[in-house]
Amino acid sequence: MKNKIRFTYISLTLLLLISCGKDHVPKPKAVLRLEYPEARYRPLETNCPFRFEKNTRAVIEEKRNCRLNIKYPDMKATVFLTYKPVDNNLRSLLIDAEKLTYDHVIKADEIGVGGQFENKQEHVYGRLYEVAGNAASQAQFYVTDSTSHFLTGSLYFYTKPNYDSILPAADYISKDIRRLMESFQWK
Template structure:
């Protein structure tokens, strides 16, 4: 019986010493680390009356676009599950600049039911004859960034950035800021043909 008595005492001692005062606190919720690629750009060749630069990690395509509008293009960011929709219109009697800019405003403000804020700011690059507005839409909206560009006489280009997932601004904010820098490069490198 001696060995059983000693093993019972040893088990009791281990049980008491193993229940020390540990500090167990809940860990904060974390998000996956996002590794952003190095920024480098290339010029897009196309048959449209405009040209600009896009990042090397994006693709330029027109699949699924209406054939009546051959200069409606998409810029895909596959690593970020995002797409920038571009719509080009020549300014004419049927599509006046006033109508087109009002359409851009309407599209941006359609998000006002979910938006916490919609900030507008002017775009002006006189050396390339590029003028327009950008809309930064706060909150959990389908599109958080939209813009239009024009030379005020012949050309009009509208862009809207969408993520292919349920909108959660706190989750996409770092990616949104990263892609907005690429859109700024597109805007500043835009030239009308």
């Protein structure tokens, strides 16, 4: 009986010594990896004085006065497009577009010019602003022919802004916005 107790005691002691030999480190948090299918583009024709290529995954919602919403249901995001005719007010329209962008400076970590666009052949000139941080909008842009037409666009997500969480979707949609601007034509 004493041998059984001694064997059990030695076995438990060895088991405790062996199991306590490593330092325990907390596991790192898992990182969500979001991948989206490669974008495919198709020309969008409207009754408005412009046309452009849009991602086939996006859904177009037409409003009055050539306002369009480009919806991304899977990403819970929308690019809002607003058209305005230029009537000797180009400077005012440019100031308003820039003001709308810089209204996000309170929450933004950085507002950078993601690109200045110029297509002289199609008379399309524009600028893309990319907003980093927990701002309400992650991208703002405009295109104009500088004489008759002006279009602004804003990207919004249907969620409380959390830049790290929406960054993959914002990057994906920003590429679509670039394609929109590069393919943009006035009628």
